[in-house]
Amino acid sequence: MTTTDTSARPRRWPHAWQEEVRRLAEERDAVVLAHNYMSPEVQDVAHHVGDSLALSRIAAETDARTIVFCGVWFMAETAKILSPAKTVLAPTREAGCSLADSIDADQVRAWKAEHPDAVVVAYVNTSAAVKAEVDYCCTSSNAVEVVDSIPRDRTVLFLPDQFLGAHVRRETGRENLLVWLGECHVHAGITPADVRRQVAAHPEAELLVHPECGCANSALWLSGAGDLPAGRTQVLSTGGMLEAARTMTAPTSLVATEVGMLHQLRQVNPTTTFLPMNPQASCRFMKMTTPELLLATLRGGGDEVHVDADVARRARRAVERMLAIGRPGGGE
Template identity: 70%
Template sequence: MTAVIERTSGGYVGVVPDEAWREEVRRLARERDAVLLAHNYQIPEIQDIADFTGDSLALSRIAATSDASTIVFCGVHFMAETAKILSPDKTVLIPDARAGCSLADSIDADQLRAWKAEHPGAVVVSYVNTTAEVKAETDICCTSSNAVEVVQSIPADQEVLFLPDMFLGAHVRRVTGRENLHIWAGECHVHAGINGAELAERAAENPDADLFIHPECGCATSALYLAGAGAVPADRVKILSTGGMLDEARETKSRSVLVATEIGMLHQLRKAAPGVDFRAVNERASCRYMKMITPAALLRCLRDGADEVHVDPAIAARARGAVQRMVEIGQPGGGE
């Protein structure tokens, strides 16, 4: 197919994701010996063309075991970096290198080193939603589904530095009761924007709905408060990673579910349980970085071999150790 692809501040445009586009993407992927990976927050057309769709860590682990020599990661930059860390000998491409992450950007390696200096001997636990340089300064990585388990594996009398998400950190502290857990004040701008007042209003409008709440959300504490106050039955409030949401969707007996996470997740949930009415708590909870991976960007990536992701081998080796230690402390499950 022929297409004039234009670069804009919001991503590459100029391509309609029709059947011709799908055929060309598959043809080019075969030519490049590429496996196409799409995060759950991508637009439906990107999710549906991918070989695998899921959370970032699960996709990186799939990439590491794939026979393909090239990984095309339709997600944000730190995710493609993680794939490169776990697959150093493979070519890793991201359709638009400008697709960043507000959460990963909330702490850099210099800031982490300074924080570590203030707490000598502390164990550093970093969410996988961090840069390679931050992972290299980390003792153990975690996902939202195993963050509690990772922290519980650390001796109770040892200080823990948890970063970068303050809402996930608050969830871990609440579950573990650990007072020597220090939490970095970072956030995902999309999840932080899903607030408690909004959740309470939607829950009141839909009294029979289950609540699927991502622990990165600003409304997670409010959800537990609603349950504790009896405003919502406690068994309807589920604090879940993205993978956990899919597992729960397949098991739920509810006919309707309110979902508090990035709206791209609704596509996979509806595919997993087509008989359930999944609705967003906040319909504006869309990550502009995730949405930079457009059909035009994917086509350009496969045509031109752009944009390749590189991680310094020394940094990658140190970061890989933190990820591997996470996997050794129980399976990460559904990832972020």
């Protein structure tokens, strides 16, 4: 499980607000989970840092009665689906997700009606209501494995990310894989032009590219064309990036994902210089969770997450079907 456990760090913190976060968390019997895209300050004070699915699994396994999920809303929903008896708090309901918002349950039902014999696979970056309408969930690292488990004569509806869907179609060679045209606005904004510019400036760098990125195909094309050695270009989930970084020996790595991920990469490998493929690739929704808002949540604020029992049951089935196929992989 690709998470960073910070619970073993010394109890003396450099800032008073960090001391207060840990004191309040202990007082409330709460565990603080922070996504890889959170600000460094929030990552550093959390009990666990990782991708959304790994953190949701921790939420299900922890003895803590309260989960404070520092991420975006669909992530907190997933934690509630997997740990229904616990109180799950999000610092703000306003922390949405452009990718999750690119499809709703009504649209899923309409798409299924157009293809009644198809198998529906949803990226975990979707709302609970959408998960409840699909056959399987997947993550960015196991999407290919999930789709490969489906008989090749069955049409697959893949949602909602068009770039991850294109990656899965390329890897599986399935022509009967139909892809919803959704996108993460941050990842879509990392363009082929960014890749060309950064590779020209850092010709010896290794590339870590998230499959949600609009530049993923371009990076692979550059690799295949010989403009960048194939061995130095990897398309990986955030969890996969973290594992690759642990053993990386290259002096420089270009990273194509949300800039918050750089903090974790630099933590596990201080000898490699990790640079953003696009320095502007920052998610405003992720950055809504500030140190002040985290403190306010632990003091009795935040938004409690509730998921309808029937929706949760059907959504959990899709997640569990994914987990039954093989390793859970990275969440995003």
